[in-house]
Amino acid sequence: MEQEQLKERILSVVPEAEFEITGGYMNATVPSAKLHDLAKNLRESEDTLFDYLFCLTGVDWPDHMTVVYHLKSTTHGHNVVLKAKIDSRENPEIDTVSDIWQTAEFHEREVFDLFGIIFRNHPDLRRIFLDDDWVGYPLRKDYVDKVNIIEL
Amino acid sequence: MEIHNRDQTKRELLKDFPGEVHEVGSTNIVVTAMDSIINWSHANSLWPLTIGTSCYAIEMMATGASRHDWERFGTEVARSAPRQADLIVIAGTIVNKMALVLKRLYDQIADSKYVIAMGACAISRGPFYYNTYSVVNGADHVNPVQTA
């Protein structure tokens, strides 16, 4: 599917989506509440069929957080990048997509571990890399650790 | 630990050697009983514990493989259970979560035990010195290291 068609397709599901082309991919920024519906729609529709989630990233911005989903369709060969904007930095929450792509289960645990974004309805949301009693979320920009981190 | 020179080390190694060593030219002739030399070599061959956490593990495997072949020195087998080993080669970065495991492995090895820290990450964090939140500052913070 061409980028323009894809754009219309996403707009028909989420009218408030914003688009941007960077890094060779089309980026669609959507509110976090609409993400799950849009992802399910794109995964299951015959004309889009995004069945391969190849990257799931959490990003910490000064005033909000985003979760970035890189999607590809193995049958049609087209790509799209979905960005879910989470307004709150204190209590970031978003619906899980692990029921749509199974690989998201691990990736979401990683994002939870390092950014503290809570994925609702996730089957097993625990820290994956760090100890269970670790305080704080180290990949956030305001994370301070006087004991371990030696600043250069 | 002070560093010995070559002759000193040799003398120290031969202190409990069961037999006489006669130097003939560039080679040595040993006069001893077969049983006692077998027992001596059993007692003095180090069996390492394989604890490879990262890149260094591959180099350690390469040391044990066909080109370099550490079995020439009596390091016959690399064991995976601490009870059978008497040398830990810490090959790789030790992070906070792994430090507890390493400490337990060290405690489980029977005396006398030796530790070799191999590579920059194990000796002193190496590339992971600055701006990292999870790496232990050198393996000697976890257990004593005899050789780095």
Add this chain to the structure above:
Amino acid sequence: MAETATNTNTGKPLETQEYFINMGPQHPSTHGVLRLMLTLEGETIHNVEPHLGYIHRSIEKMCEKDTYAQIIHLTDRMDYLSSHMNNEAVSLAVEQGLEVEMPERVKVIRTIISELTRLSSHQLWWGVFGMDLGAITSFLYGFRDREMIIDIFEETCGARLTMNYNVPGGLMFDIHPNFQKRTKAFVEHFRQKLPEYDQLLTGNVIFEMRTKGIGILSKEDAISFGVTGPTGRASGFSNDVRKHNPYSAYPQVEFNEVLREEGDSYARYKVRIQEMWESMSIIEQLIENIPEGDYKVKTKAVIKLPKGEYYQKVETARGEFGVYIISEGGKSPYRLKFRSPGFSNLSALNHMAKGVKIADLVVIMSTLDLVIPDIDR
């Protein structure tokens, strides 16, 4: 299945109980410091729960403070068996941001060294796979041939494993005058030695019984779990980045994407063996005519990437490796994410290992070809 055992005194069926067993982090066949919590009934696995983080070194956090040239030496230490390809991914992403085109010479050399790295990784995997199955001979043979490749690397860039040969904007050094001669000699040598691998393992009855039909992963699951690389291709998931998103000199060369349909451990083994032949063919196509030219383009001493987002994926020996750079225009990235192939491949382990015996878990893990620092980062 055997009938349920009964208590001889009461005649009632014996109650079986699930129990837990810990595999790792100190275990020879977890290939590092992976810890698995196994839920077992007898010897049958009901659930596998990977516990990660025993080598989590916070590389992504460190990258936010480093310059782009310094990031390269950290990517070496993630998937150290395909370090050159990891370096290439970061280099390509930065070059994409700077909008510079590499000279043909750089592209060709990068591709040759990538394929040599892939060969060395597969050789090591083959050796260790045999060892996991209890055959120590393969370990010695795999490493013997690997040392020849290591010699080429050592002569070209001075390092054996963590090469740091790619830099943003080209290569660190030009190739050594002996490079072509040595590489040709290696390919010739390995074309004779690879059939030995088949003689030692492939046809062996014990080997086949231990791998055929073990750990089956269907194509749908492979896509859903994002299982890439030889593991995914053994399930019929066509995911070779070299074919689908060609980079460097891959558009110029002819090679086949190795695909198999079975999805079991034996298929994964065969895919890797076949990939070694393909890699050798790629090297042979390129090694004769390395174009003349510069080995790097001139970049600023401290590279500043324009504001924007860059995603670059490459095919490492384990699968699709992605670098996602978010730049705010500074000399270090705002956020850098590594999409490591091992992490996604590991997420399928529980699905594949359900219902197999505990000894087969070692086979499945070994054919997934996990590198734990790549997973933990």
Add this chain to the structure above:
Amino acid sequence: MKAIVKYISSIFSALKTLFKGMAVTGHYISHPKEIITQQYPENRETLKMFDMFRGEVVLTHSESNEHRCTGCSACEVACPNGTIEIINKRIEMPDGKKKKVIDKFVYHLSMCTFCNLCILSCPTDAIKMSQDFEHAVFDRSQLTKVLNKPASKLMEGVR
């Protein structure tokens, strides 16, 4: 009956594949020239590393104990993990001007990852990688080295 034939034939095919593998091993027993094991440390005299091999960073000194390091700290900045520390001092020149020269070129071998960025960044080619690889010591503090030799001077004409 069929099962018995299958059973026996599987034994024979197992033996056949076993001997096939053993034949490969046997080939190498009878061809000792193809064995590649290095007899280190016996071959220490003849063992030569490749020219490019990155063993450790050294500061090259000429015969008259002069080096080329101006103390510009470019390598210190380029190093990803703070391996190099350059301590400068000010000395008074004969003509009364003060000049900055290096006091200590501290090199932490225990932290070095041999990434070669310092060598590339050096504007005066003062440092290079040596081929030395025998670095084992008994304590990690011995791995911190001062690279400039005592009483060494900056080479004439290097700036």
